[in-house]
Amino acid sequence: MKRFMDHDELARDSRFKRNGSQNQVLGSMPSDVKGIVRLFEAVAPKIKKRVAGTVLEEVYDEVGPGFQFLTLSGGTQSKEDRSPLQLRMQLHGIFVGELQALEAAGRTLWDFPEGDWELKMNMARQCWDEARHVQIYEKLIHHVGGEVGEFAETTFLFAASCNEDAVLRLAGVNRCLEGLACDVFRSLIDYGQRVGDDIIAQAVDYVLADELTHVRFGSEWVKKLTKDDPDRAKRARDFQRETDRSFSFGGERKLARAERVEAGFSESELDEIESLTSDGPSRDILIQAGELLRDRHQARNRGENVPEI
Ligand SMILES: [Fe+2]
Protein backbone atom coordinates (compact mmCIF):
# COMPACT_ATOMS: atom_id res chain seq x y z
CA MET A 1 0.00 0.00 0.00
CA LYS A 2 1.21 3.46 -0.91
CA ARG A 3 2.80 5.64 1.75
CA PHE A 4 2.53 9.47 1.94
CA MET A 5 -0.72 9.85 0.07
CA ASP A 6 -1.85 13.28 -1.14
CA HIS A 7 -5.15 14.81 0.00
CA ASP A 8 -6.69 14.69 -3.46
CA GLU A 9 -6.22 10.92 -3.53
CA LEU A 10 -8.77 10.33 -0.76
CA ALA A 11 -11.40 7.85 -1.91
CA ARG A 12 -15.07 8.85 -1.73
CA ASP A 13 -18.27 7.41 -3.12
CA SER A 14 -20.50 9.26 -5.58
CA ARG A 15 -22.41 11.14 -2.86
CA PHE A 16 -19.42 13.37 -2.12
CA LYS A 17 -18.32 16.60 -3.77
CA ARG A 18 -14.75 17.73 -3.21
CA ASN A 19 -13.11 21.10 -2.82
CA GLY A 20 -9.54 21.25 -1.62
CA SER A 21 -8.68 24.89 -2.07
CA GLN A 22 -11.11 26.82 0.12
CA ASN A 23 -8.79 27.06 3.07
CA GLN A 24 -6.01 28.60 1.02
CA VAL A 25 -8.43 31.38 0.09
CA LEU A 26 -9.50 31.93 3.68
CA GLY A 27 -5.94 31.68 4.96
CA SER A 28 -4.83 34.61 2.82
CA MET A 29 -7.90 36.77 3.38
CA PRO A 30 -7.34 40.54 3.01
CA SER A 31 -8.45 42.58 6.01
CA ASP A 32 -10.52 45.22 4.17
CA VAL A 33 -13.95 45.00 2.56
CA LYS A 34 -12.84 45.94 -0.97
CA GLY A 35 -9.93 43.51 -0.88
CA ILE A 36 -12.21 40.66 0.18
CA VAL A 37 -14.75 41.56 -2.53
CA ARG A 38 -12.01 41.60 -5.19
CA LEU A 39 -10.64 38.25 -4.03
CA PHE A 40 -14.03 36.54 -3.94
CA GLU A 41 -15.11 37.92 -7.30
CA ALA A 42 -11.85 36.59 -8.75
CA VAL A 43 -12.48 33.09 -7.39
CA ALA A 44 -16.26 33.22 -7.95
CA PRO A 45 -16.20 30.71 -10.86
CA LYS A 46 -14.38 28.23 -8.61
CA ILE A 47 -16.86 28.75 -5.78
CA LYS A 48 -19.77 28.35 -8.18
CA LYS A 49 -18.32 25.09 -9.44
CA ARG A 50 -17.82 23.86 -5.87
CA VAL A 51 -21.45 24.43 -4.89
CA ALA A 52 -22.93 23.11 -8.16
CA GLY A 53 -25.30 20.24 -7.44
CA THR A 54 -25.37 20.90 -3.67
CA VAL A 55 -28.02 22.68 -1.60
CA LEU A 56 -25.77 25.75 -1.62
CA GLU A 57 -26.24 26.27 -5.35
CA GLU A 58 -29.53 28.06 -4.72
CA VAL A 59 -27.94 30.23 -2.00
CA TYR A 60 -25.10 31.13 -4.37
CA ASP A 61 -27.49 32.05 -7.17
CA GLU A 62 -29.34 34.35 -4.80
CA VAL A 63 -26.53 36.14 -2.95
CA GLY A 64 -23.33 35.40 -4.88
CA PRO A 65 -19.82 34.19 -3.97
CA GLY A 66 -19.78 35.76 -0.47
CA PHE A 67 -22.76 33.69 0.70
CA GLN A 68 -20.75 32.09 3.47
CA PHE A 69 -20.34 35.43 5.25
CA LEU A 70 -24.08 35.95 5.18
CA THR A 71 -25.12 32.41 6.09
CA LEU A 72 -22.48 31.85 8.76
CA SER A 73 -22.02 35.46 9.83
CA GLY A 74 -18.27 35.01 9.66
CA GLY A 75 -17.88 31.82 11.65
CA THR A 76 -20.14 29.42 13.46
CA GLN A 77 -18.37 28.67 16.68
CA SER A 78 -19.14 31.74 18.72
CA LYS A 79 -22.51 32.45 17.16
CA GLU A 80 -25.33 32.04 19.64
CA ASP A 81 -28.04 30.96 17.22
CA ARG A 82 -27.98 28.79 14.16
CA SER A 83 -30.47 28.70 11.33
CA PRO A 84 -31.50 25.18 10.21
CA LEU A 85 -29.23 25.59 7.14
CA GLN A 86 -26.30 26.73 9.30
CA LEU A 87 -26.71 23.80 11.67
CA ARG A 88 -26.84 21.32 8.77
CA MET A 89 -23.76 22.93 7.20
CA GLN A 90 -21.87 22.83 10.48
CA LEU A 91 -22.73 19.20 11.25
CA HIS A 92 -21.81 18.21 7.71
CA GLY A 93 -18.48 20.06 7.94
CA ILE A 94 -17.69 18.27 11.21
CA PHE A 95 -18.76 14.93 9.70
CA VAL A 96 -16.24 15.19 6.83
CA GLY A 97 -13.66 16.45 9.34
CA GLU A 98 -14.16 13.30 11.42
CA LEU A 99 -13.81 11.19 8.29
CA GLN A 100 -10.51 12.88 7.47
CA ALA A 101 -9.34 12.66 11.09
CA LEU A 102 -9.87 8.88 10.83
CA GLU A 103 -7.94 8.76 7.56
CA ALA A 104 -5.19 11.03 8.92
CA ALA A 105 -4.62 8.96 12.08
CA GLY A 106 -4.60 5.78 9.99
CA ARG A 107 -2.07 7.32 7.62
CA THR A 108 0.21 8.47 10.43
CA LEU A 109 0.21 4.92 11.71
CA TRP A 110 0.99 3.51 8.26
CA ASP A 111 3.42 6.12 6.92
CA PHE A 112 6.01 5.70 9.69
CA PRO A 113 6.73 1.97 10.04
CA GLU A 114 9.82 2.70 12.15
CA GLY A 115 7.77 4.77 14.59
CA ASP A 116 7.38 4.17 18.29
CA TRP A 117 5.01 1.27 19.11
CA GLU A 118 3.17 3.37 21.68
CA LEU A 119 2.59 6.11 19.09
CA LYS A 120 1.15 3.53 16.69
CA MET A 121 -1.13 2.23 19.43
CA ASN A 122 -2.32 5.79 20.15
CA MET A 123 -3.02 6.38 16.45
CA ALA A 124 -4.90 3.06 16.25
CA ARG A 125 -6.97 4.06 19.29
CA GLN A 126 -7.68 7.38 17.58
CA CYS A 127 -8.86 5.60 14.39
CA TRP A 128 -11.32 3.63 16.48
CA ASP A 129 -12.63 6.82 18.12
CA GLU A 130 -12.87 8.78 14.85
CA ALA A 131 -14.78 5.93 13.17
CA ARG A 132 -17.32 6.19 15.99
CA HIS A 133 -17.47 9.99 15.56
CA VAL A 134 -18.18 9.59 11.83
CA GLN A 135 -21.17 7.40 12.70
CA ILE A 136 -22.36 9.80 15.43
CA TYR A 137 -22.24 12.82 13.11
CA GLU A 138 -23.91 10.91 10.27
CA LYS A 139 -26.78 10.25 12.67
CA LEU A 140 -26.80 13.89 13.82
CA ILE A 141 -27.00 15.04 10.17
CA HIS A 142 -30.10 12.85 9.76
CA HIS A 143 -31.42 14.11 13.12
CA VAL A 144 -31.54 17.67 11.72
CA GLY A 145 -32.96 16.61 8.34
CA GLY A 146 -29.72 16.72 6.32
CA GLU A 147 -28.04 14.26 3.96
CA VAL A 148 -24.45 13.11 3.56
CA GLY A 149 -23.01 14.83 0.47
CA GLU A 150 -25.40 17.79 0.40
CA PHE A 151 -22.46 20.18 0.99
CA ALA A 152 -19.04 20.13 -0.65
CA GLU A 153 -16.12 18.64 1.27
CA THR A 154 -12.92 20.57 1.90
CA THR A 155 -9.83 18.50 2.64
CA PHE A 156 -7.87 20.95 4.79
CA LEU A 157 -7.72 18.58 7.74
CA PHE A 158 -6.22 15.75 5.74
CA ALA A 159 -3.92 18.21 3.94
CA ALA A 160 -2.40 19.14 7.32
CA SER A 161 -1.69 15.45 7.86
CA CYS A 162 0.26 15.02 4.61
CA ASN A 163 3.42 16.38 6.21
CA GLU A 164 6.51 14.21 5.94
CA ASP A 165 7.44 14.81 9.56
CA ALA A 166 5.23 12.91 12.02
CA VAL A 167 5.81 15.62 14.65
CA LEU A 168 4.37 18.29 12.36
CA ARG A 169 1.32 16.13 11.75
CA LEU A 170 0.83 15.72 15.49
CA ALA A 171 1.24 19.47 16.02
CA GLY A 172 -0.99 20.49 13.10
CA VAL A 173 -3.73 17.86 13.33
CA ASN A 174 -3.84 16.72 16.96
CA ARG A 175 -2.97 19.95 18.69
CA CYS A 176 -4.23 22.64 16.34
CA LEU A 177 -7.17 21.17 14.44
CA GLU A 178 -8.43 18.86 17.18
CA GLY A 179 -7.95 21.72 19.63
CA LEU A 180 -10.15 23.79 17.35
CA ALA A 181 -12.66 20.92 17.32
CA CYS A 182 -12.80 21.11 21.13
CA ASP A 183 -13.85 24.79 20.90
CA VAL A 184 -16.48 24.03 18.26
CA PHE A 185 -17.86 21.01 20.13
CA ARG A 186 -18.05 22.90 23.43
CA SER A 187 -20.10 25.59 21.68
CA LEU A 188 -22.31 22.96 20.02
CA ILE A 189 -23.00 21.27 23.38
CA ASP A 190 -23.95 24.67 24.87
CA TYR A 191 -26.19 25.28 21.85
CA GLY A 192 -27.93 21.89 22.28
CA GLN A 193 -28.52 22.58 25.96
CA ARG A 194 -29.82 26.07 25.25
CA VAL A 195 -32.38 25.00 22.64
CA GLY A 196 -33.33 21.81 24.53
CA ASP A 197 -31.87 19.40 21.96
CA ASP A 198 -30.56 16.68 24.30
CA ILE A 199 -29.52 14.43 21.41
CA ILE A 200 -27.05 17.00 20.07
CA ALA A 201 -25.86 18.04 23.55
CA GLN A 202 -25.23 14.50 24.73
CA ALA A 203 -23.84 13.01 21.51
CA VAL A 204 -21.32 15.84 21.10
CA ASP A 205 -20.37 15.60 24.78
CA TYR A 206 -19.29 11.98 24.21
CA VAL A 207 -17.27 13.03 21.16
CA LEU A 208 -15.60 15.91 23.01
CA ALA A 209 -14.35 13.53 25.71
CA ASP A 210 -12.51 11.54 23.00
CA GLU A 211 -11.12 14.66 21.32
CA LEU A 212 -9.47 15.71 24.56
CA THR A 213 -7.56 12.43 24.47
CA HIS A 214 -6.46 13.08 20.89
CA VAL A 215 -5.21 16.57 21.69
CA ARG A 216 -3.37 15.07 24.65
CA PHE A 217 -1.73 12.51 22.31
CA GLY A 218 -0.52 15.49 20.27
CA SER A 219 0.72 17.41 23.31
CA GLU A 220 2.61 14.43 24.76
CA TRP A 221 4.12 13.13 21.52
CA VAL A 222 5.30 16.50 20.26
CA LYS A 223 7.05 17.01 23.60
CA LYS A 224 8.52 13.50 23.63
CA LEU A 225 9.73 13.40 20.02
CA THR A 226 11.33 16.86 20.08
CA LYS A 227 12.91 16.55 23.54
CA ASP A 228 16.50 16.59 22.27
CA ASP A 229 15.89 18.43 19.02
CA PRO A 230 15.20 22.16 19.47
CA ASP A 231 15.06 22.76 15.68
CA ARG A 232 12.35 20.15 15.20
CA ALA A 233 10.50 21.56 18.23
CA LYS A 234 10.58 25.02 16.67
CA ARG A 235 9.35 23.68 13.30
CA ALA A 236 6.44 22.00 15.11
CA ARG A 237 5.57 25.23 16.95
CA ASP A 238 5.77 27.28 13.74
CA PHE A 239 3.62 24.80 11.81
CA GLN A 240 1.02 24.76 14.56
CA ARG A 241 0.96 28.56 14.69
CA GLU A 242 0.63 28.75 10.90
CA THR A 243 -2.26 26.26 10.93
CA ASP A 244 -3.92 28.11 13.81
CA ARG A 245 -3.51 31.41 12.00
CA SER A 246 -5.26 30.14 8.88
CA PHE A 247 -8.31 29.39 11.03
CA SER A 248 -8.38 32.68 12.86
CA PHE A 249 -10.51 34.66 10.42
CA GLY A 250 -13.72 36.12 11.80
CA GLY A 251 -12.00 37.59 14.82
CA GLU A 252 -14.23 36.13 17.51
CA ARG A 253 -12.78 32.80 18.31
CA LYS A 254 -13.87 31.49 21.69
CA LEU A 255 -11.51 28.90 23.12
CA ALA A 256 -12.73 26.03 25.29
CA ARG A 257 -10.03 26.89 27.81
CA ALA A 258 -10.90 24.36 30.52
CA GLU A 259 -10.94 21.48 28.02
CA ARG A 260 -7.76 22.65 26.29
CA VAL A 261 -5.84 22.94 29.56
CA GLU A 262 -6.93 19.41 30.39
CA ALA A 263 -5.54 18.31 27.02
CA GLY A 264 -2.07 19.75 27.63
CA PHE A 265 -2.21 23.39 26.46
CA SER A 266 -0.57 25.93 28.76
CA GLU A 267 -2.36 29.19 29.61
CA SER A 268 0.27 31.20 27.72
CA GLU A 269 -0.19 29.05 24.60
CA LEU A 270 -3.93 29.70 24.77
CA ASP A 271 -3.36 33.44 25.15
CA GLU A 272 -1.20 33.28 22.03
CA ILE A 273 -3.84 31.40 20.01
CA GLU A 274 -6.45 33.92 21.11
CA SER A 275 -4.24 36.81 20.06
CA LEU A 276 -3.75 35.25 16.60
CA THR A 277 -7.44 35.68 15.99
CA SER A 278 -7.18 39.45 15.95
CA ASP A 279 -5.02 39.35 12.79
CA GLY A 280 -7.83 38.40 10.41
CA PRO A 281 -10.74 40.55 9.26
CA SER A 282 -13.43 41.09 11.89
CA ARG A 283 -16.86 39.56 11.61
CA ASP A 284 -18.30 42.99 10.79
CA ILE A 285 -15.91 43.38 7.85
CA LEU A 286 -16.81 39.90 6.58
CA ILE A 287 -20.53 40.64 6.75
CA GLN A 288 -20.05 43.98 4.97
CA ALA A 289 -18.05 42.20 2.25
CA GLY A 290 -20.79 39.57 1.96
CA GLU A 291 -23.42 42.28 1.53
CA LEU A 292 -21.42 44.14 -1.10
CA LEU A 293 -20.75 40.89 -2.98
CA ARG A 294 -24.48 40.15 -2.85
CA ASP A 295 -25.46 43.61 -4.18
CA ARG A 296 -22.94 43.40 -7.04
CA HIS A 297 -23.98 39.83 -7.89
CA GLN A 298 -27.66 40.80 -8.01
CA ALA A 299 -26.94 43.92 -10.09
CA ARG A 300 -25.05 41.76 -12.61
CA ASN A 301 -27.96 39.34 -12.73
CA ARG A 302 -30.25 42.25 -13.59
CA GLY A 303 -27.94 42.98 -16.52
CA GLU A 304 -26.45 46.15 -14.97
CA ASN A 305 -22.88 47.18 -15.61
CA VAL A 306 -20.89 46.63 -12.38
CA PRO A 307 -17.61 48.61 -12.23
CA GLU A 308 -14.32 47.10 -11.00
CA ILE A 309 -13.69 47.67 -7.34
FE1 LIG B 1 -13.21 13.06 16.17
Ligand SMILES: [Fe+2]
Ligand atom coordinates in the same frame (compact mmCIF):
# COMPACT_ATOMS: atom_id res chain seq x y z
FE1 LIG C 1 -10.11 13.42 17.10
